[in-house]
Amino acid sequence: MAAASAVRTVGRRSRRLFDIFVAEIPWTVSSKELKEYFSQFGSVQRCQLPFNRDTGFHRRYCWIKFSTPEEVQNVLQKDPHILEGSKLALKQQTRRRRSQRKSQSE
Secondary structure (H helix, E strand, C coil): CHHHHHHHHHHHHHHHCCCEEEECCCCCCCHHHHHHHHCCCCCEEEEECCECCCCCCECCEEEEEECCHHHHHHHHHCCCEEECCEEEEEEECCCCCHHHHHHHHC
16 A cells, blocks of 8 residues: 555656746637647647636646657747747746755755
C-alpha cells in the first residue's frame, strides 16, 4: 500500500509542473482556443486557465504543459505569439523542488 501511495503523490506533483506561463491573454480567448493555438507546436497535455469566482472572467494568464522539452523549445523559438490581435507574454517555467523554494525565500 505504501508504494501505491507514493505513486499517487508523485502523480499529484507532476500535475502541478507546467512548462510555460502565458500572460496578457485577451478576455475573449478560452482555454480550448489556447490549447488549439499551442497544439501547433506539439502535444498539449494540459492548459490551466484560472477564473475569478467573483467576476466569472479568467485572470488573463494560464499555464501550458507539453509532452516533451522539444515542444517547449518550438514554442519559445517563435515570437511573437498573437491571439485575437494581442501579443501574448510567454515565460518558461523553471522546475524547482519545494525545498529549493523555501531556502531561496529565507
